[in-house]
Amino acid sequence: xxxxxxxxxxxxxxxxxxDAVANDRLRTNVARAVDxxxxxxxxGLAELDDADGLRRAARAAKQxxxxxxxxxLEQFADNVLALGGQVCWAPTAADARRYIVDVVARHGATRVxxxxxxATEEIDLNTALEAAGAEVxxxxxxxxxIQLAGETPSHIIAPALHRDRHQIKDLFVDTVAAPLDxxxxxxxxxxxxxxxxxxxxLAAEVGITGANIAVAETGSxxxxxxxxxxxxxxALPRVHVAVLGMERLAADWAQADLLLALLxxxxxxxxxxxxxxxxxxxxxxxxxxxxxxxxxxxxxNGRSDLLAGEYHxxxxxxxxxxxxxxxPVYRQTGGHxxxxxxxxPMGAVLTPLLAADQPEAAELAGASTLCxxxxxxxPVQIPLQDLLLSLRRRKAEHAGxxxxxxxxxxxxxxxxxxxxxxxxxxxxxxxxxxxxxxxxPVGRDWAQGRTLPRPAGxxxxxxxxxxx
Amino acid sequence: MDVSLLITCVxxxxxxxxxxxxxxxxxxxxxxxxxxxxxxCCGQPGWNAGFAEDAAAVARATLDALEADLDAGAEAxxxxxxxxxxxxxxxxxxxxxxxxxxEAAARARRVGEHTRELTEFxxxxxxxxxxxxxxxxxxxxxxxxxxxxxELRVTEAPRALADSVGGCETVTWSGSDRCxxxxxTFSVKLPEASVAMxxxxxxxLAAAEPPPEMLVGCDTSCxxxxxxxxxxxxxxxxxxxxxEVLAAALPPEExxx
Numbered sequence: 001x002x003x004x005x006x007x008x009x010x011x012x013x014x015x016x017x018x019d020a021v022a023n024d025r026l027r028t029n030v031a032r033a034v035d036x037x038x039x040x041x042x043x044g045l046a047e048l049d050d051a052d053g054l055r056r057a058a059r060a061a062k063q064x065x066x067x068x069x070x071x072x073l074e075q076f077a078d079n080v081l082a083l084g085g086q087v088c089w090a091p092t093a094a095d096a097r098r099y100i101v102d103v104v105a106r107h108g109a110t111r112v113x114x115x116x117x118x119a120t121e122e123i124d125l126n127t128a129l130e131a132a133g134a135e136v137x138x139x140x141x142x143x144x145x146i147q148l149a150g151e152t153p154s155h156i157i158a159p160a161l162h163r164d165r166h167q168i169k170d171l172f173v174d175t176v177a178a179p180l181d182x183x184x185x186x187x188x189x190x191x192x193x194x195x196x197x198x199x200x201x202l203a204a205e206v207g208i209t210g211a212n213i214a215v216a217e218t219g220s221x222x223x224x225x226x227x228x229x230x231x232x233x234x235a236l237p238r239v240h241v242a243v244l245g246m247e248r249l250a251a252d253w254a255q256a257d258l259l260l261a262l263l264x265x266x267x268x269x270x271x272x273x274x275x276x277x278x279x280x281x282x283x284x285x286x287x288x289x290x291x292x293x294x295x296x297x298x299x300x301n302g303r304s305d306l307l308a309g310e311y312h313x314x315x316x317x318x319x320x321x322x323x324x325x326x327x328p329v330y331r332q333t334g335g336h337x338x339x340x341x342x343x344x345p346m347g348a349v350l351t352p353l354l355a356a357d358q359p360e361a362a363e364l365a366g367a368s369t370l371c372x373x374x375x376x377x378x379p380v381q382i383p384l385q386d387l388l389l390s391l392r393r394r395k396a397e398h399a400g401x402x403x404x405x406x407x408x409x410x411x412x413x414x415x416x417x418x419x420x421x422x423x424x425x426x427x428x429x430x431x432x433x434x435x436x437x438x439x440x441p442v443g444r445d446w447a448q449g450r451t452l453p454r455p456a457g458x459x460x461x462x463x464x465x466x467x468x
Numbered sequence: 469m470d471v472s473l474l475i476t477c478v479x480x481x482x483x484x485x486x487x488x489x490x491x492x493x494x495x496x497x498x499x500x501x502x503x504x505x506x507x508x509c510c511g512q513p514g515w516n517a518g519f520a521e522d523a524a525a526v527a528r529a530t531l532d533a534l535e536a537d538l539d540a541g542a543e544a545x546x547x548x549x550x551x552x553x554x555x556x557x558x559x560x561x562x563x564x565x566x567x568x569x570x571e572a573a574a575r576a577r578r579v580g581e582h583t584r585e586l587t588e589f590x591x592x593x594x595x596x597x598x599x600x601x602x603x604x605x606x607x608x609x610x611x612x613x614x615x616x617x618x619e620l621r622v623t624e625a626p627r628a629l630a631d632s633v634g635g636c637e638t639v640t641w642s643g644s645d646r647c648x649x650x651x652x653t654f655s656v657k658l659p660e661a662s663v664a665m666x667x668x669x670x671x672x673l674a675a676a677e678p679p680p681e682m683l684v685g686c687d688t689s690c691x692x693x694x695x696x697x698x699x700x701x702x703x704x705x706x707x708x709x710x711x712e713v714l715a716a717a718l719p720p721e722e723x724x725x
Binding site: 014017018020021022027031328329333369370371372376389391392394395396399404415416417420445446451452453455456460462464465468 | 646
């Protein structure tokens, strides 16, 4: 909960969304990408006999895991230890960072290779490692792109989706001396990146990953990637550090199988991602690959506080990104407008909860029209809209005097039929609208690019009374 | 059948023609219509903004009015707005529970069970409706509003009713089921994003084939939002509630003058 990634300082959600929607290229890139993901998701789920049945089962499984979480975490940690690994229980982002910086320093490592991990974004790990003198390279292509651009991920599974291939080519030329005649075909860009990253894998002394699923019964970590970089990061460096959000547990392989059946399909429409890698303990005596040292950092960072409360269902999130891809707001703004680590509907819920120490985080619950598309897409049926409504109620408790007074005035007028009738007379309405437009931001903000609705002059109730 | 009309505040003040059209249609479908003028608003604006106590006070006034109509013999409550129907049917019980008014929550459940969105109700009585025909054929684009689709799960009724009008055609257009960007206070809290969402709808509308002559829907609030944006950018596509189109397609003798 403390000392993690910070919201973009000195900005408001409104400023950030306004900046994003003013960028036509960004909106085009985001819309193209999310449309492709969504189309594939629908097709991928349609292959299943009973996708909704599977979603219900996955939800039930996640809820069971959350109910048993302390015991499952103990079981998982015991198994990791028995397999020669080491476990760090990290209550905060700072604890996790400190532990990982220590591991790197203890090995005198200067080169760190990472595979994509939102948990490491959450704890702002790269900044800490770089401050300690290590050279950190992201090896997921999208993550590498945004690392070169000095950006944060704009999507939880496709971190660079806001950039098109022409922008990526220019970035490679500007930042890593790619030849000017490098083509803009994806295959050419990938070939260039692969050559560069190959050296990173071979030279890295420490590999850092997240964990899509941790399986308690065997102490295994499952990594879902499409580029195989997760596999190289866990196979080549002598030391592997995995950062695990503490809720990402499955009790057993049956549950892991259930979640895997939905994860890739919901993300990209794939039956399985190109690589589903399983890391179980350190390299065994008869094994050729794998780390000599394995550290699993179990990250709390505010999650325990959610476990017992009304927001516990959010811990069922499997980070597939489906809610981002169907969100009509995300579609216009991309991920950076949300200002923290997690964007889209899941981010609008998680940010006020996990970044609760930052007062600006609360307004994220407003980044939704409550259209419900996210709930329909969520593979584990998290009631995102209900959680957003609840967060808005929590925020309203701390509302400013003006906003509170406006709602009180509305409530006082419209909770009584006579006062409703008085307040909706055409003359009154016009006076209201004028004064609203002049004094309160409500009218002014509506008038940003929209005409003001005009009262009809004669209300329906007047017509009814006159006889219809 | 004896039905009570929940006018909705937006229709009452800004679009009374919609409620008048609803009354004509309900009568044409063999219903007797009552309107309890003690109703005000469903409370949705406050509920969505997080001000549950204020919303509950408003909703209670309308709950009292609708419950009185049920007590007086109304067999259904019909709402010419998917989003207000959703508020009554789905969110009222939760709203009253949240503010600790369990008695109102129980009454709200009873009212909710009898509440139907207008096209949902009309489709269930399609057999009672006379043949619908417009004098001049119209090509319409249907905006499928969020609460209709994803809360009430009323997906077929609006299109079926629109398609039942002789001379009418509904076009398929990209993103017809995507949010218009209104979202209550969202439209004024994040106006730039809200307008961008409306713009994408309007662009998709302009690209639809065949070109629609009219935008129709079942939620006046969404339609007002799209119309307000269209007007501001000089797009003069007519925007109508589906009830207005259907009422205009009633045989002349069926509609009271």
